[in-house]
Amino acid sequence: MAVLSVKAYSVNMGIAERKERQRAELREQILRTARGMVMREGFAALSMRKLADAVEYAPATLYLHFENREAIAKELCVRGFQDLLAVLEPAAQVEDPLERLPQLAKAYVRFGLENPETYRLIFMEDAKLSTALFADNPEGPGPRSFGVLVQVFVDLLEAGRLEEGTRPDQLAEVLWAGVHGIVALKLTCSGFPGSPAEELTQVLVSTLVKGLPGLKAETKAR
C-alpha cells in the first residue's frame, strides 16, 4: 500500500512534470512567435488570430496561457527590457565613471535604434506596460537598470569629484530622459532631418558633463 502509493506518486510526478513542461514549452513558443511578429511588424500588427495561426492553435487556446493580449505584451516588455539590460551590461563595467557615462549612453541609444519595435513596445506604447517593469516588482529589472545609471553619479560623488549635495538620482533621470528623448524623436519624428543619433548622444553627454562649450555668462560681452 505504501509502496503502491510511492509508485503512484512517482508516476504522477513524472506525468505532471511532462505536462508542466509541455505547457511551458507551448507558452514559450507563443511568446517566441509573438516576439518575432512584433519585431517585424510592430506591436499594433500583432493580432491574437494571426498569432494563433502562426503557432497552429485556435485563438481561444492562447487564452489558456495568457489572460489577454496585454499580458503577452507585458511579457514581451520584460524580455525586451532584459535585452536592453544585457546591452548596457558591458558599458556598466567600465571603471572610470566619466568614461562609463558616454559608453552607457551610446549603448542605450544604439539598442533603441537597432530594435525600434521592441523599444516602442517597452517605452512608448502604453503606460500600463512599463508598470510591469517598475511599479510591480520592487527590485525588478526596471529599477535595477536605472540603478546602473545612478551608479555613475554615485561613483563620481563618492570620489569627491562632484559637488556635495548633488543628487545622483536626479542626474541619472535627466541622463535617461536625454537618451530616451534622442531615441524617441528618431523613432517617431522620422520626417524631421536632424543630426545622426550618435552625434547627438556625444553632444548630449559632453554638454551635460562640461556645460555649453566656452559659455560666457556676462549679458554683454563687448
Added chain:
Amino acid sequence: MAVLSVKAYSVNMGIAERKERQRAELREQILRTARGMVMREGFAALSMRKLADAVEYAPATLYLHFENREAIAKELCVRGFQDLLAVLEPAAQVEDPLERLPQLAKAYVRFGLENPETYRLIFMEDAKLSTALFADNPEGPGPRSFGVLVQVFVDLLEAGRLEEGTRPDQLAEVLWAGVHGIVALKLTCSGFPGSPAEELTQVLVSTLVKGLPGLKAETKAR
C-alpha cells in the same frame, strides 16, 4: 439674358458659398468633437463610429470630409502642435538667451504634462503623424517651432558667448530630446517614481548650461 445670367451667377455663388460654409462647419464640428474625445480618452479610444454618433451623422458621412481616421489624426496633430507653439511663444520673447532657455523648457514640459493625450498623439503615436508637421511642408509649424529652440543658441553664438564652431542646431536638438524625454518618461513610465518633472527640467537645463556641478576631471582626487 445677360442680366439673367449675371443674376444666376450671383445666386449660384451665394448658394455655393453657403454650401461651402456648411461643409466647412461640419468638418470643423467633427474635428472639435474628435479633439474632445482624444483629450478625454486618448486617440486609441477614438472610433469613427463613436465619433459619428457624437456628431449625429452616419459613419459613412465622416468619409465625405476625411479620407480616413488617420487624416483626422493628422489634422488634430497639426492643431495640437499649434497649441504647443502658442505656449512656447511667450517664453520665446525673453531677450536674454540664458533666461529664455529655462523658460522655453519649462513651458514645453508643462504643455506635455497638462495635455498628455494631445502630446502623445503628436509625438508618440505614429511616425506618419509627425510627418505631417515636418517633412510635408518645408516651412510648416514643425521646423518653425524647432527654430525657436535653435535661436537660443544662435543668439548666444552671435553674441560671442559660445565657442566658435559650435552648432546651434545640434544643441537645440539635444535640448529638445531632453525635454521630450522628460515628458515622455513621465507619460509612459508612470510606474517609475522619480523627481517631479519641474525639478528635472531645471536640473536638465542648468546641467546642460553649466555642466556637472563642481566636476573635477582628475581620475584620482586624493
Added chain:
DNA sequence: CTGGTTTATGAACACCGTTCGGTGAACACC
C-alpha cells in the same frame, strides 16, 4: 472500463475601419 480533469476548439458577441449602392432633397436649366 468508468469517471473526472485537463486541453483544445468552433461558434458566437460586440466591436472596429472602410466601401458601396441607393435614396431623397436641393439645385440648374428649359
Added chain:
DNA sequence: GGTGTTCACCGAACGGTGTTCATAAACCAG
C-alpha cells in the same frame, strides 16, 4: 412649372479585431 442632374447622406455589408463560453476530445486515476 416641369425635368434632369448633382450631391449629401445613409443602411448594409465586408473583413478584420479581442474575447468568451459551451462543447468535445484527450488523457489519466482508480
